[in-house]
Amino acid sequence: MAGAGAAERGVVRFITCGSVDDGKSTLIGRLLHDTRAVLRDQLAAVASASRRRGLAMLDFSLLTDGLEAERAQGITIDVAWRYFCTPRRRFIIADTPGHEQYTRNMVTAASTADAAVILLDATRGLRAQSRRHLLIAHLLGIRHVIVAVNKLDLAAYAREAFDAVREEFDRVAASIKVPAPRFIPISALHGDMVVERGARLGWYEGPTLLEALEAIAPLETAAALPLRFPVQLVCREGARALMGRVAAGTARPGMEVVALPSGRRTRIRDVRLPDPRREQAAAGDSAAIVLEDELDVARGDMIADAGCPPRPARSFEARLCWLAEEPLDPRSRYALKHTTRTLAAKFASLESRVDVDTLEPRPVVAGVGANDIFRARLAAPAPLFADAYARCRATGAFILMDEATHRTVAAGMIE
Amino acid sequence: MKLERGPLDWLESEAIFILREVAGECANPVLLFSGGKDSIVLTRLAEKAFRPARFPFPLLHIDTGHNFPEVIAFRDARVAELGERLIVRSVEDSIGRGTVRLRSPGESRNAAQSVTLLEAIAEFGFDAAIGGARRDEEKARAKERIFSFRDEFGQWDPRNQRPELWDLYNARVRPGEHVRVFPISNWTELDVWQYIERERLAVPSIYYAHRRAVMRRKGLLVPVTPLTLPRPGEAVEELWVRFRTVGDMTCTCPVESRARTAAEVIAETAASAVTERGATRLDDHASESSMERRKREGYF
Numbered sequence: 006m007a008g009a010g011a012a013e014r015g016v017v018r019f020i021t022c023g024s025v026d027d028g029k030s031t032l033i034g035r036l037l038h039d040t041r042a043v044l045r046d047q048l049a050a051v052a053s054a055s056r057r058r059g060l061a062m063l064d065f066s067l068l069t070d071g072l073e074a075e076r077a078q079g080i081t082i083d084v085a086w087r088y089f090c091t092p093r094r095r096f097i098i099a100d101t102p103g104h105e106q107y108t109r110n111m112v113t114a115a116s117t118a119d120a121a122v123i124l125l126d127a128t129r130g131l132r133a134q135s136r137r138h139l140l141i142a143h144l145l146g147i148r149h150v151i152v153a154v155n156k157l158d159l160a161a162y163a164r165e166a167f168d169a170v171r172e173e174f175d176r177v178a179a180s181i182k183v184p185a186p187r188f189i190p191i192s193a194l195h196g197d198m199v200v201e202r203g204a205r206l207g208w209y210e211g212p213t214l215l216e217a218l219e220a221i222a223p224l225e226t227a228a229a230l231p232l233r234f235p236v237q238l239v240c241r242e243g244a245r246a247l248m249g250r251v252a253a254g255t256a257r258p259g260m261e262v263v264a265l266p267s268g269r270r271t272r273i274r275d276v277r278l279p280d281p282r283r284e285q286a287a288a289g290d291s292a293a294i295v296l297e298d299e300l301d302v303a304r305g306d307m308i309a310d311a312g313c314p315p316r317p318a319r320s321f322e323a324r325l326c327w328l329a330e331e332p333l334d335p336r337s338r339y340a341l342k343h344t345t346r347t348l349a350a351k352f353a354s355l356e357s358r359v360d361v362d363t364l365e366p367r368p369v370v371a372g373v374g375a376n377d378i379f380r381a382r383l384a385a386p387a388p389l390f391a392d393a394y395a396r397c398r399a400t401g402a403f404i405l406m407d408e409a410t411h412r413t414v415a416a417g418m419i420e
Numbered sequence: 421m422k423l424e425r426g427p428l429d430w431l432e433s434e435a436i437f438i439l440r441e442v443a444g445e446c447a448n449p450v451l452l453f454s455g456g457k458d459s460i461v462l463t464r465l466a467e468k469a470f471r472p473a474r475f476p477f478p479l480l481h482i483d484t485g486h487n488f489p490e491v492i493a494f495r496d497a498r499v500a501e502l503g504e505r506l507i508v509r510s511v512e513d514s515i516g517r518g519t520v521r522l523r524s525p526g527e528s529r530n531a532a533q534s535v536t537l538l539e540a541i542a543e544f545g546f547d548a549a550i551g552g553a554r555r556d557e558e559k560a561r562a563k564e565r566i567f568s569f570r571d572e573f574g575q576w577d578p579r580n581q582r583p584e585l586w587d588l589y590n591a592r593v594r595p596g597e598h599v600r601v602f603p604i605s606n607w608t609e610l611d612v613w614q615y616i617e618r619e620r621l622a623v624p625s626i627y628y629a630h631r632r633a634v635m636r637r638k639g640l641l642v643p644v645t646p647l648t649l650p651r652p653g654e655a656v657e658e659l660w661v662r663f664r665t666v667g668d669m670t671c672t673c674p675v676e677s678r679a680r681t682a683a684e685v686i687a688e689t690a691a692s693a694v695t696e697r698g699a700t701r702l703d704d705h706a707s708e709s710s711m712e713r714r715k716r717e718g719y720f
Binding site: 015016084085086087088095097109110112113116117237238240241242243248249250279280287289290291304328340342343345398399402403404406411412413416 | 425427429430431432433434436437440441443444468469470472473555556562563582583584585586587588590592593594605606608
């Protein structure tokens with residue numbers, strides 16, 4: 006029930022990822038069903054579709070596989086968003102594809118996620134895709150990784166099957182210096198340890214998957230960083246107000262700030278929020294800021310903590326994921342969007358390609374193509390005001406767009 | 421005073437950010453406003469995003485000619501209150517031009533709206549159309565980006581969507597192409613009602629319980645209107661009902677309800693066992709994939 010207590014719940018965004026047939030869609034269907042987010046007419050549609058396919062029990066994956074093409078092929082081909090809540094938390098799930106050529110969709114979904122649930126088939130163990138999922142979750146700065154070891158019903162719910170997968174995965178995580186993920190044995194098909202504990206995994210004493218997700222506090226860390234306020238628009242009616250969303254830190258009246266790129270210093274006179282009773286805007290809040298002095302500030306500029314501004318850089322190193330079908334052309338100029346600012350950028354050098362099987366850096370020999378993860382140095386005609394992505398997602402991330410086709414071709418994370 | 425931020429504040433800030441990105445990135449945007457609850461929420465979010473300045477876009481209503489009169493009256497009252505410009509383009513005119521052809525005069529004009537919308541987008545050269553669609557409404561919508569690219573035919577290609585990373589939206593289009601932008605993508609029906617209650621937003625009266633003559637068809641309650649008359653032998657009952665969506669009169673059905681305030685609707689919605697579209701839209705029942713097909717063709 007909504008109502009009392011609703012305002013105290015935070016929002017947790019998580020991605021689910023797994024290889025084809027690891028049972029991802031079934032797990033999401035199970036989460037939605039067991040948290041009562043599935044309604045009667047949806048359930049009736051699933052029941053009749055399951056019968057048409059000659060299945061004896063409900064196929065929960067039919068709840069989430071939305072598009073005709075993937076229903077026909079039986080795989081999830083794009084990111085789908087789902088919503089459910091418990092008395093403690095609001096959840097947004099991004100269901101990401103496990104199919105080889107769709108890495109870009111996982112990168113897309115991971116870019117906004119607080120947590121990742123990596124699904125493994127206990128009877129098949131780790132695969133190349135699992136390593137890639139772990140790498141991408143790590144690369145995209147996801148701090149909470151949960152490995153759900155699925156299909157334990159096919160392994161007689163044996164502890165040995167779970168332990169074997171866990172040990173193998175731990176070795177991979179250690180090799181790329183990722184903090185140890187949490188492991189949970191589950192059967193998405195029968196519902197064990199997803200929302201309910203079930204009766205068949207008595208040897209496991211940790212939290213269920215839902216309990217582990219509920220325990221994640223939405224990132225408060227961004228609000229504790231120095232202020233970063235990228236300007237979206239300037240309102241010229243009445244007092245000149247800078248409109249934007251706080252990317253990091255907290256904006257308070259009286260605090261000393263610097264306007265970038267001009268470098269002019271001033272103080273915040275007033276902070277206006279959607280809820281007029283609030284006076285401070287923290288990371289995530291849309292706000293309008295009025296400065297003590299009327300500086301010449303425009304869209305794409307940034308208001309930052311005067312004591313700890315971001316570093317300006319016309320040339321910088323980044324890790325990127327190439328998203329486009331057409332290969333990277335090192336001679337091309339791309340449009341780079343960073344915060345609310347778009348400028349031209351070129352590749353100064355391609356440093357190395359990350360081998361997603363061994364996770365080792367490799368020389369860039371045959372160029373960069375779709376789904377490649379690589380390190381490069383980029384150059385721009387004017388300085389970017391950025392933080393390292395590992396420290397601050399919102400000011401460390403950028404995208405590249407093709408100047409001719411306008412397609413988004415790469416996701417970048419500044420080092 | 422330090423106030424806690426809840427999920428509604430998070431959703432509100434996200435939507436305001438998206439609306440301001442449209443204003444910053446697009447040359448000629450428009451906001452689709454029907455007088456329905458989702459677009460009412462959008463107008464409130466636009467007030468929070470842009471006031472004291474005027475909206476950086478006009479409002480556009482695609483009038484099917486099959487709207488409930490209460491909704492059209494509400495639309496005009498809300499536009500007057502906002503003091504913004506409303507453009508109305510009607511399916512009737514597309515029929516007159518011959519670009520929409522109906523098999524029978526009384527049939528649903530829901531799908532025909534796409535034609536009129538695309539004609540309006542071409543007429544004014546809009547490069548972005550902001551809409552109130554939510555991902556929780558339907559399976560095909562659950563896969564759509566917040567900035568969703570449409571080609572020169574107005575079509576959505578679900579297999580070829582632009583990757584959408586962080587909050588770095590790509591609004592770039594060539595002449596003739598446009599983006600649909602959905603600021604409340606991440607909201608659920610319950611969020612919308614909670615926002616209506618929190619912001620004390622007025623909505624058309626038919627969203628709340630009223631007495632209405634209805635017929636029972638395929639498990640739905642079909643309202644008796646000039647366009648939906650009882651068939652021979654069909655019983656007409658007068659019940660307490662409210663509408664959960666207010667689309668084309670020929671395919672929008674109310675649910676039984678006694679909820680007369682937003683708070684009572686919230687209590688009902690939270691306990692509801694049927695999705696919004698399942699309870700109220702005859703057209704979505706047609707096939708498992710009907711929404712996806714219509715979206716590909718340029719539907720909202």
